Amino acid sequence: MSATYSITDLARQFGVTTRTIRHYEEQGLLSPRRDGTSRIFSNRDRVRLKLALRGKRLGFSLNEIRELFELYDLAKDEKKQLEEFLAKLEKRRALLEQQREDIEVMLNEISFFAGQCRRLLVGSRDDKTEKVA
Amino acid sequence: MSATYSITDLARQFGVTTRTIRHYEEQGLLSPRRDGTSRIFSNRDRVRLKLALRGKRLGFSLNEIRELFELYDLAKDEKKQLEEFLAKLEKRRALLEQQREDIEVMLNEISFFAGQCRRLLVGSRDDKTEKVA
DNA sequence: TCGGATCTTGACGTTTACGTAAAACGCAAC
DNA sequence: GTTGCGTTTTACGTAAACGTCAAGATCCGA
Structure with a gap:
């Protein structure tokens, strides 16, 4: 099937x-x-x-x-080990949340840098490049 | 200094x-x-x-x-290569956003599983374990 | 002045996550 | 039947990111 x-x-x-x-x-x-x-x-x-x-x-x-x-x-079988499972889950959660933080920081930095770059690109040329892609 | x-x-x-x-x-x-x-x-x-x-x-x-x-x-020097830099930044951004999505999915799954586990732990025992840690 | 702590440069070892090549089998089309 | 594709197992190779000695220089306080 x-x-x-x-x-x-x-x-x-x-x-x-x-x-x-x-x-x-x-x-x-x-x-x-x-x-x-x-x-x-x-x-x-x-x-x-x-x-x-x-x-x-x-x-x-x-x-x-x-x-x-x-x-x-x-986890489908033994309830006994559920606590262990929970503990591992919490460890994962902590790790992932750390990573999430890292990613937010990185994305912010990228935004900042991208902004800087675009400003330089616009300001440096004497073209009429008004369109800020 | x-x-x-x-x-x-x-x-x-x-x-x-x-x-x-x-x-x-x-x-x-x-x-x-x-x-x-x-x-x-x-x-x-x-x-x-x-x-x-x-x-x-x-x-x-x-x-x-x-x-x-x-x-x-x-990036502090050559404006010429700023576009290249921008392109790389965008690639990173895409990657990071993919990761962010992955992380959200994972965290949700973890929450779900943790909930299931806690329910099982509570329901399975005849203790008076009322405190849902 | 001597021992211990901290530093250096090799240089080989280890783990993870596959890549890659070799040799052989099954099966379908021509 | 044979060509060719997809699949198998076996097995050695490799790149990255360090670990782990080994052997020696340097400094510092007792």
């Missing part, structure tokens, strides 16, 4: 190489079924790949991402 | 190793004066180290950070 994907399907969809996807499987991030020797990826795999790539953009290591996946799954 | 710092000063201030700082100098991110053979870091160096570490948190490579520093300095 649910859609399935070949390895190159997924690779193309997300702009990564097949090597990358195999690597993620080796690292335990993905676990596609097999049709003979070929990998068959489910929607679950697709979602995991998407999450993994987002995690990477945020600077998480593959190991950390795998841990998160495990906790994610685990 | 202006404060100066030894290599271990800076290392301690920012929670990195001296090796890291030497590495950054090798990569052209820092250029301390010398007192004989010893490195003497100025406030400018300190700021650069701070910026470098922030850049790292945002996933920039040391190479990219060095490029940014160079553009930063360069």
